[in-house]
Each structure stands twice: as structure tokens, then as C-alpha cells.
Amino acid sequence: MKCKVCKAKAVAALPSHNAAFCKEHFNSFFMKQIAQGIKRRNLLERDDKVLVALSGGKDSLGLMYALAELGYNVTGLHIDLGIFESSIKARSVVEDFCKSKGYPLRVVELEKEGVPIPLIKKHIRRPICAICGKFKRHYFNKVAIEEGNTALATGHNLDDEIARLFANTLRWDQGYLSDQGPVLPAENGFAKKVKPLFRVTEYESAIFSFLADIPYHHLPCPYSSGASFTGHKMLWRDMELRSPGTKRAFYKGFLDRGRPAFAALEKEEKDYEINPCTECGYPTSAGVCSICRLKRQMQESMEQEAAKGAE
Amino acid sequence: MVIVKIEPEGQTVEYTKLNTVLQLLNKQGLHHTDALVIRNGELLTQDEQIRQGDEIEIRKVVSVG
Numbered sequence A: 001m002k003c004k005v006c007k008a009k010a011v012a013a014l015p016s017h018n019a020a021f022c023k024e025h026f027n028s029f030f031m032k033q034i035a036q037g038i039k040r041r042n043l044l045e046r047d048d049k050v051l052v053a054l055s056g057g058k059d060s061l062g063l064m065y066a067l068a069e070l071g072y073n074v075t076g077l078h079i080d081l082g083i084f085e086s087s088i089k090a091r092s093v094v095e096d097f098c099k100s101k102g103y104p105l106r107v108v109e110l111e112k113e114g115v116p117i118p119l120i121k122k123h124i125r126r127p128i129c130a131i132c133g134k135f136k137r138h139y140f141n142k143v144a145i146e147e148g149n150t151a152l153a154t155g156h157n158l159d160d161e162i163a164r165l166f167a168n169t170l171r172w173d174q175g176y177l178s179d180q181g182p183v184l185p186a187e188n189g190f191a192k193k194v195k196p197l198f199r200v201t202e203y204e205s206a207i208f209s210f211l212a213d214i215p216y217h218h219l220p221c222p223y224s225s226g227a228s229f230t231g232h233k234m235l236w237r238d239m240e241l242r243s244p245g246t247k248r249a250f251y252k253g254f255l256d257r258g259r260p261a262f263a264a265l266e267k268e269e270k271d272y273e274i275n276p277c278t279e280c281g282y283p284t285s286a287g288v289c290s291i292c293r294l295k296r297q298m299q300e301s302m303e304q305e306a307a308k309g310a311e
Numbered sequence B: 001m002v003i004v005k006i007e008p009e010g011q012t013v014e015y016t017k018l019n020t021v022l023q024l025l026n027k028q029g030l031h032h033t034d035a036l037v038i039r040n041g042e043l044l045t046q047d048e049q050i051r052q053g054d055e056i057e058i059r060k061v062v063s064v065g
């Protein structure tokens, strides 16, 4: 196979773009996708101070690298979840990567915050991944607010966005359908949230990271299901195979025509107020934020356990 | 003999005869956009020939967790 641009030997073929590229031209294709996506959907301004959520996976590290190459002012944020070997490994990959590239990095340790994920799992009887996600979002927002970042970037790619959009559509979830997308404007004291990889697939992101020598590691979280093509990603994989480009068209159509309709509906109905959490100051519509409530629940459970042990 | 390492599972599979990357992907039930296929640090497109003695890594791209 030959590169569409220079006819040298190709390293990757992209059926949805009807093209194959050599290393150099894949890289320029990818960077152009990111830069154009940022520009067309107004994700970032040149003077934004961007906090990039770094899990240690290929998408987040590749995103950090791409944004830095495009000249944005970026700082990494890693949340050390305290999940045994998998968190130790993820953290060291992130730390080594930022050090080698000279990127500033902030690390929040849930252990130090008194809420490592295994402890939460022990005391809160709810699906751990949902709660883990809540804590990650909470600390991303918190660091962004406290340290004056104007944007929070995550490594969600087109496949992630499609899977989520499809789930929201199956439920006709008006709230989510009114604002899901690559940019969520700053609001109620939160920094704006952006997903600059929204135009590239998981495959394209993996190639980019591989060609940029971004470290590959795989030590899955012991709480993850481990299944590869879960749920809707499997459906979309088959749909894309049959008709390349479907994912991009579906997502673009949603942003251009679906979301505005849902946003108009939602506007008429919204009636709650956001105020600082009375315990931690984090913006919430509930008086005490859900993280402080979870912490309280854990405290109670731990006290009960201690009392039982003393009997 | 062709030795194929499959990530993230970390399995190793051996094939006595393989002609192309496409054939390897088919045997693994994968489409070419499901995985990176790597030989000696280089990415392979699906039309590439596989030779006796090759060591190949298949790196599935779907992220978990």
C-alpha cells in the first residue's frame, strides 16, 4: 500500500478517509484533524490555560503531546486512584512521560484525600466505576478551578463519543443530548471542558501514539470488565465496516442538527441553582455536593465497622 | 514458524504458515482497524507479507477501564 500524499510505503490505511499514509503524512493528517476540530467547534483559544487529564492510556498522553505540539499552554493532571499495581503503573508511565517531554504535571492522590478507590468499594454499595468516575471528575474540576485553568481537556475519541451518544439516544436522554459534544462552555464556576480528539477514531489515536513513541502499557484496572468490544462499540464497529465514515457522519449530524433541537427543549425546562458546596466549596445544585455526601457515607460505614469490631 | 504476541491479553500464538497480515487478522477474528500489527517496531498494513521466522505483535486498540 502506498501513501496517498507521497507514494512512499504506507504504514496505515484509513478506510473512513479512503486513504493510506506513510509515517510523516499520517502525522500531518492527524494533527490537522485535531487543529481543525479545535478551530471549527471553537474548543480552545490561543491563550487558554489547559489542564489535560492524563490517565496513562494512549489517548490522554497522545492528546497532551498533540496540544503541546500545536503550541497550547498545557499542564497534565493525573489522579492516582490508589488501585494497587494498576495505579502504580499508570502513575509512573504518566510521570516518566511528562518528565521526558518537560511537561508540567500535577498529581492528586486519592489515598491522601482519604478516598482510595478500594476503600470506597468496600464501604459504598454501588457500582464502583460510576463512583470512580464521579471522583475523577470532581478532582479535575477542583484543580482546574483552584489553579486558574480555563479549560479541561480529556482524551475521549470519536469511538468513545459515539458509544456515549448512542447510549444517550437509546434512552432519549434529553439532558445529555442537549449538551453532549466536544466542548462544554465554562459555567457555574466550572472551567470549560473540551475533547480535542473527537474527530479521530480509537485506531487513529493508537497509530498516532505508536508513531510518536508514546509509551504503551497495559495493566488493566482489576475492577474493569476486561471485555474488548463492549456493548455499543461492537455494534458501531460492524456498522463502520459495512459503510466507512458512518461514525463521523452520525456524530457530525448530531452536533449540527440533533443537539440544537434538544438544547432548545432543555432551555425551557431548566430551573435549578448552582451554589458552592457548604462543605468543600465545589459548585453544586444540592447544598452539599455528592462527593462530600459519599465521604460522609463512607465515614459512617467505617465507624459502624469499628464499633462492630469493638464489641 | 511465525510467533505472534497478542496484547493486551499477553498471549502468544504460533503459526506454522502465514502469508499476509490480512490472513493473520482473519484468523484472529479482527478487522484491520481493530488492532495495530507491529514487526520490528514498524506498523504493517494488511497487504504486507509475513515471512517464516517473523515475530509479530498484535496490539488491540480498544481501550478498557
Ligand code: SF4
Pocket (backbone or CB within 6 Å): A081, A117, A128, A129, A130, A132, A133, A221, A222, A223, A224, A225, B065
Ligand atoms: S475500571 Fe477501575 S479505573 Fe476504570 S472507572 Fe472502574 S474502578 Fe475506575
Ligand SMILES: [Zn+2]
Pocket (backbone or CB within 6 Å): A003, A004, A005, A006, A007, A008, A021, A022, A023, A024, A025
Ligand atoms: Zn507520505
Ligand SMILES: [Zn+2]
Pocket (backbone or CB within 6 Å): A277, A278, A279, A280, A281, A282, A288, A289, A290, A291, A292, A293
Ligand atoms: Zn463538597
